[in-house]
Amino acid sequence: MVGAGPGGSATAYHLARHGADVLLVDKATFPREKVCGDGLTPRGVRAVQRMGIDPEEPGFVRIDALRTHGTEGFVTDLYWPKLRDYPRFGVVRTRYDFDNLLVGRAIKAGAAFREGVEAKKPLIDDGGVVTGAVLEQDGETTEVRARYVIAADGASSRFAGHAGVRRDETRPLGIAARRYYRSPLPQEPVFESFLNLWDHGGLMPGYGWIFPVGDGILNVGAGLLNTFKSFKDVSARKVFDVFLHNIPPEWEINEDTAMGPILSGPIPMGLNRRPLALPGLLLVGDAGGLTNPFNGEGIAYAMESGELAAELIVDSLTRARPAIAQMYPSVLRERYGRYYSAGRLWVHMIGNPTFMRLAVKYAIPRKTAMRFALRFLANLTDGKDGALEDKLMYWICSVAPER
Numbered sequence: 001m002v003g004a005g006p007g008g009s010a011t012a013y014h015l016a017r018h019g020a021d022v023l024l025v026d027k028a029t030f031p032r033e034k035v036c037g038d039g040l041t042p043r044g045v046r047a048v049q050r051m052g053i054d055p056e057e058p059g060f061v062r063i064d065a066l067r068t069h070g071t072e073g074f075v076t077d078l079y080w081p082k083l084r085d086y087p088r089f090g091v092v093r094t095r096y097d098f099d100n101l102l103v104g105r106a107i108k109a110g111a112a113f114r115e116g117v118e119a120k121k122p123l124i125d126d127g128g129v130v131t132g133a134v135l136e137q138d139g140e141t142t143e144v145r146a147r148y149v150i151a152a153d154g155a156s157s158r159f160a161g162h163a164g165v166r167r168d169e170t171r172p173l174g175i176a177a178r179r180y181y182r183s184p185l186p187q188e189p190v191f192e193s194f195l196n197l198w199d200h201g202g203l204m205p206g207y208g209w210i211f212p213v214g215d216g217i218l219n220v221g222a223g224l225l226n227t228f229k230s231f232k233d234v235s236a237r238k239v240f241d242v243f244l245h246n247i248p249p250e251w252e253i254n255e256d257t258a259m260g261p262i263l264s265g266p267i268p269m270g271l272n273r274r275p276l277a278l279p280g281l282l283l284v285g286d287a288g289g290l291t292n293p294f295n296g297e298g299i300a301y302a303m304e305s306g307e308l309a310a311e312l313i314v315d316s317l318t319r320a321r322p323a324i325a326q327m328y329p330s331v332l333r334e335r336y337g338r339y340y341s342a343g344r345l346w347v348h349m350i351g352n353p354t355f356m357r358l359a360v361k362y363a364i365p366r367k368t369a370m371r372f373a374l375r376f377l378a379n380l381t382d383g384k385d386g387a388l389e390d391k392l393m394y395w396i397c398s399v400a401p402e403r
């Protein structure tokens, strides 16, 4: 397992709990920082619960609703939908803590963990099967063999790149930046999201967030999609600066209250890596470009894809049928393909400033439309057997191609 972010740790945990022999490596030493908004929707909370962690334990900050700030001062609070398959709350926890907790859980389940170890490249036999990895620690190189190798090495995924995996340039990519601040305002259990990023009189098609981390600390960030026509001229830092200028002064988010530097990173979306598996190698989380194009949420999908990869590998090993693990890309497409196709259409629409302006102006004041948008954008649904909104969502996705 290369990479001990949520994707790698979830894969390691689910493999180990089935009794597989697992080695998890990460080039960083833990706990380590990861640039992120630190927010988990109920979908992410469910993935955490599936690792046997109680997201109501101290350290997690509970989130009951999404508060959306639109244009003309319009603000709306949307509570998470009541669903059969998901809890009715989200959480925030710094990735510094969160990722360390997940690694600990994987170790407890039986995975071996080596930190400060970089996987330099996969070992590939004459038949094109990935059979292990070259690891480097303190300048010393070793080779490790494995029946299956998981690339969970995040957005850049250089490791999988050595095996021929490439980014699909037609699929969306986001960029985002974040910084921590202290704020005197009492923290409310909401994700604050701002769609009113005004820049020189025009509305920028990005969004900003303020998430409560606890102890008076806020995670403040902003992001933009590459479907915006001026994307190449805009950095994550620029979107962040535009957002800061738009935050009302009572938040006291400024240089005096800042903690640490502004950090930024890419957000690969909508299954934007190809192929998602090679013989002996499976790509999990950001390495596979698995972030949800509708809302930029990646943690839940990294953990879900990790669990799926683990299940298929265990099945493959128990039945001695390698073909089962190779079904991973088609199972992923079956699970997310149509929804992500709809998401790709969505990111093209919101990349257009006129559409974005009209959507923010006319949709946000309409509670029913926004309640549906929350379900859709956060992929929170009970499927075709659920409520009317679930059926509508199912119908919309069913006409999208499964690619």
Ligand SMILES: Cc1cc2nc3c(=O)[nH]c(=O)nc-3n(C[C@H](O)[C@H](O)[C@H](O)COP(=O)(O)OP(=O)(O)OC[C@H]3O[C@@H](n4cnc5c(N)ncnc54)[C@H](O)[C@@H]3O)c2cc1C
Pocket (backbone or CB within 6 Å): 002, 003, 004, 005, 006, 007, 008, 025, 026, 027, 028, 034, 035, 036, 037, 038, 039, 040, 044, 117, 118, 119, 120, 152, 153, 154, 155, 159, 175, 176, 177, 178, 221, 263, 264, 265, 266, 267, 284, 285, 286, 287, 291, 296, 297, 298, 299, 300, 302
């Ligand atoms: C600014 C920003 C804000 C975001 N906000 C949110 C949010 O609020 N909620 C959300 O759900 N998602 C958010 N995301 C997306 C989320 O951070 C990712 O989707 C998520 O971290 C993916 O998890 P992962 O395990 O696939 O990869 P990562 O978390 O990136 O973990 C990869 C790990 O691999 C290790 N690694 C890399 N290369 C090697 C190597 N060669 N050898 C050994 N180890 C290696 C790294 O050290 C790292 O620990 C945000 C992203 C950005 C950039």
